[in-house]
Amino acid sequence: MSVKPTRNRYLQDGSRAAELHNTAREVLPGGNTRQSVWTSPRPTYAVAGNGCRVTDADGDTRVDFVNNYTSLIHGHGNQQIAAAVREQLSEGTAFGLPTPWEIELASLLVDRVETIQQVRFTNSGSEAVMMAVKVARAFTGRSRIAKFEGCYHGAYDPVEVSQAPDPSNWGPPEEPTPLPFYPGHPGVSDVTVLPFNDLENSVRLIERDADTLAAVVVDPLPQRAGLMPAEPEFLQGLRDITKKHGIVLIFDEVMSFRLAPGGVQSLLGGSPDLTAIAKIIGGGFPVGAVGGRADILDFFNPSKKGPKLPHAGTFNGNPVTMIAGLTAMQMMSDEEYQRLARLGDRVRDEGNALFERSGANWQINGLSNMFRLHPNSRELRNYRDAWRDEDETRRAGAMYHALMARGVMLTPDGMGNISTAMDDSVVDELLAALGDAVNEVDS
Ligand SMILES: Cc1ncc(COP(=O)(O)O)c(C=O)c1O
Known part of the structure; x- marks a missing residue:
């Protein structure tokens, strides 16, 4: 050619x-x-x-x-999504009320992803990761998180630690140095930085900080770090060690959810407690979501008695995004x-x-x-x-x-x-x- x-x-x-x-x-x-x-x-x-x-x-x-x-x-200007959105545009773009479509899109995600029992919508992948971390903290009563060196999870301070290290500052491979991403970056020492695809050293560092760790955040196919897939035994090892210590395992599938109907976890395993999703589920519009275990997500439940995590958001679950996302996702057959x-x-x-x-x-x-x-x-x-x-x-x-x-x-x-x-x-x-x-x- x-x-x-x-x-x-x-x-x-x-x-x-x-x-x-x-x-x-x-x-x-x-x-x-x-x-x-x-x-x-x-x-x-x-x-x-x-x-x-x-x-x-x-x-x-x-x-x-x-x-x-x-x-x-679906690429640009998909006519089915455009028609569905056009219809909603003249009916109202956002209300100070829930709409039926957030239930429909949440139901589709619950049906397709084995580890997702319930869903909470946000407006971006950054927010989805942020809310996953926050609800993990509320659930465990701990505040520290662990993440992997060089991995990008959006614009939330704890997950930005060691996002772009280089050989001059990254420290030993078996114990990467937690590094600020920008001048004044707060809470860097509250983050444990782990080596990706190195189970032995990741387990050692997680065990060291286990008493204070709320969550381990991992993207099974981290694009900015190089798009190398997590090895299935590595993900399983993270599942086992986090379970042993009551630490919430969060998968960031903001990008990698597009790989299969059940997300990248259905290809590589790992069974996360929570999954941050975004991108394709908005059908081209801004979106994010946290899905996962109902007992953890119950901290978002406004009628819950006792400790909870209030979470607002002017455009959470707005009907334009929900309808575009629902149309886009329904068009994705196996x-x-x-x-x-x-x-x-x-x-x-x-x-x-x-x-x-x-x-x-x-x-x-x-x-x-x-x-x-x-x-x-x-x-x-x-x-x-x-x-x-x-x-x-x-x-x-x-x-x-x-x-x-x-x-x-x-x-x-x-x-x-x-x-x-x-x-x-x-x-x-x-x-x-x-x-x-x-x-x-x-x-
Ligand atoms: C793995 C991952 N997490 C989080 C984000 C942040 O998502 P957003 O840009 O929707 O805030 C991205 C964005 O590309 C991403 O690739």
């Missing part, structure tokens, strides 16, 4: 993107209001999406493997999950075969319908393995621009995911672009 160049007009002086970015820099810090969409020297600005393609402000169209960071499982996973397998298998044939120092990892491109070929089991030095960072940046110029959009750090708007021909486009780009980047 031949590659269609897009010319990357957004990078040219005098482009519409340059004009927009100049104005943006006056009113938004650095011209940006969302770190993850920042690219140097400027981002491309989206003006329209259609299925699996996005058109930018300079008129270039690319295949979108970002899908708003995994949230758009067969469709399998089809997307098969396309993801093709990206990994054929992409890696292509690199091997050409001797390129690249690899693609991930699971099911999520994948990530790495500028190296070493074994990746944790954040430290995937950490990029200066040269790898430069090559990854060059690859992003080279793929953009060939009409393919991944995230700047190389993550992609498959939507239902994609088929084999789109995977062919990606593979052709990769084969071509790798020659340019490493020549």
Whole structure:
């Protein structure tokens, strides 16, 4: 298959993107209001999406493997979701009352996920993780949490600890140093930082702090840390040790819930007490949810006698999000999950075969319908393995621009995911672009 160049007009002086970015820099810090969409020297600005393609402000169209960071499982402008939302828009977008649709979406999640007995809605993945941690604290009467080095769980202080360490400060691999994420970051010493996929040392550190630990938070497929799957015996080991000490095991499936009808836990195991979900369950609108054990979530129950955790939120369970999410989730049959996973397998298998044939120092990892491109070929089991030095960072940046110029959009750090708007021909486009780009980047 031949590659269609897009010319990357957004990078040219005098482009519409340059004009927009100049104005943006006056009113938004650095011209940006969302770190993850920042690219140097400027981002491309989206003006329209259609299925699996996005058109930018300079008129270039690319295949979108970002899908708003995994949230758009049906791609852009899905007509069924749009019709359902349009109908609700004229009936009212939010009320100071519950609506029937929050019950329907909660019921769907309870039906599909074995460990979810009840659900509490929020407006983002960050809030979902935050409320999961808070309710774990209320349930255990303890306040400390443990999380894994280099893993991203949104913008809540305790889970931001050691989010982006580097070799100059990360400490010994068997006991990562808890590090602040920003100047003034509070409560860093109240967080135990664990090494991912290292059960022996994780168990040792959890046992050390067991009396004060409310929760262990783990993403079984942590994208920012490198998208390496948690090993099933590692997840089972975390389940066993947390159970032994009455610590709440929280899975962050904000992204990885998209991998299977029962979430990533149905693929890798681990049986969490609570699961934070978001992204795809909002059908393209802002959303979050905590699901899990009814006895823990009962701390949110306003009629509960005794200690409880009051939780408000102006847009929790708003009908637009609930209807969009319900429509999106109802459209996801088992067969469709399998089809997307098969396309993801093709990206990994054929992409890696292509690199091997050409001797390129690249690899693609991930699971099911999520994948990530790495500028190296070493074994990746944790954040430290995937950490990029200066040269790898430069090559990854060059690859992003080279793929953009060939009409393919991944995230700047190389993550992609498959939507239902994609088929084999789109995977062919990606593979052709990769084969071509790798020659340019490493020549
Ligand atoms: C694993 C994980 N947790 C939490 C979050 C935060 O979700 P949100 O951006 O909806 O606040 C994200 C966002 O990408 C995520 O990937």
